[in-house]
Amino acid sequence: MNKVFTNRVLKIVKRIPAGSFLTYRQVAKAAGSPKASRAVGNILAKNFNPTIPCHRIIRSDYLVGGFHGSKNLDYLKAALLLKDGAIGVIPTDTIYGICGSALNKRTVQNIYKLRQRDLKKPLIILINNLEAIKKFKIKLSLNQKKLISKFWPGKYSIILNCSSPEFRYLHRGSNSLAFRVPKNKLIQKILSVSGPLVAPSANLEGKSPARNIFEAKKYFNGKVFYLNRGILNSKPSTIIDLRNGRVSILRR
Numbered sequence: 001m002n003k004v005f006t007n008r009v010l011k012i013v014k015r016i017p018a019g020s021f022l023t024y025r026q027v028a029k030a031a032g033s034p035k036a037s038r039a040v041g042n043i044l045a046k047n048f049n050p051t052i053p054c055h056r057i058i059r060s061d062y063l064v065g066g067f068h069g070s071k072n073l074d075y076l077k078a079a080l081l082l083k084d085g086a087i088g089v090i091p092t093d094t095i096y097g098i099c100g101s102a103l104n105k106r107t108v109q110n111i112y113k114l115r116q117r118d119l120k121k122p123l124i125i126l127i128n129n130l131e132a133i134k135k136f137k138i139k140l141s142l143n144q145k146k147l148i149s150k151f152w153p154g155k156y157s158i159i160l161n162c163s164s165p166e167f168r169y170l171h172r173g174s175n176s177l178a179f180r181v182p183k184n185k186l187i188q189k190i191l192s193v194s195g196p197l198v199a200p201s202a203n204l205e206g207k208s209p210a211r212n213i214f215e216a217k218k219y220f221n222g223k224v225f226y227l228n229r230g231i232l233n234s235k236p237s238t239i240i241d242l243r244n245g246r247v248s249i250l251r252r
Helices: 003-014 024-030 037-045 071-084 105-115 130-136 142-149 165-171 185-194 213-223
Strands: 088-091 096-101 124-126 156-161 176-180 238-241 248-251
Touching (some): 003 037, 024 037, 071 088, 071 096, 071 185, 088 213, 096 105, 096 213, 165 176
Parallel strands (some): 124 176, 156 238
Antiparallel strands (some): 088 096
């Protein structure tokens, strides 16, 4: 590959800000060769320079695509994008979710806009272990810990008190947040890199949840990236309220 073109590609990719992404085609066009999408992919597959965030380049159909030359590392690419503050439709332990970093206020606000969600309704947060709750300044009683251990990991979203004004953008004035530790290995691997994720179902408010990427694209088109794992027909999680120290099931 022409060295000048290679340098142009790497320079363009280096300038992509966190939370954003471009497609291979867009990079090729910006580098002066609109038809060289594949060449861009080959260049980035060989890049291991950490200052050049090649994970911020996705396929022209908005699927994340491979990473470091491996199709099997698409989940890692998605996880790094989410960590950066980007928004993506990914498979969770239940259904497809439109996900983003729960610790990034701007990302959370953008998900509300994209999903046209009621601004008063908090979002469920996915975490990879019980310790992650500390990030939200929540202190659990011994009884709560014992009860939670019976449900996690699993398809149970648990509501806990969270009155910190720092996280008002998450609890929306309800002074409570719902968390879930998934058992699914794929989402666990993603969470271990991305950190906590807000994960409402991949649909517009009042519409049916997307069962696959094609249905999700009808809602969000090219505004987000996509991690494809076929058709997901699982049911949403059971919601349990533990704010009063006892189990109260709000949704099965």
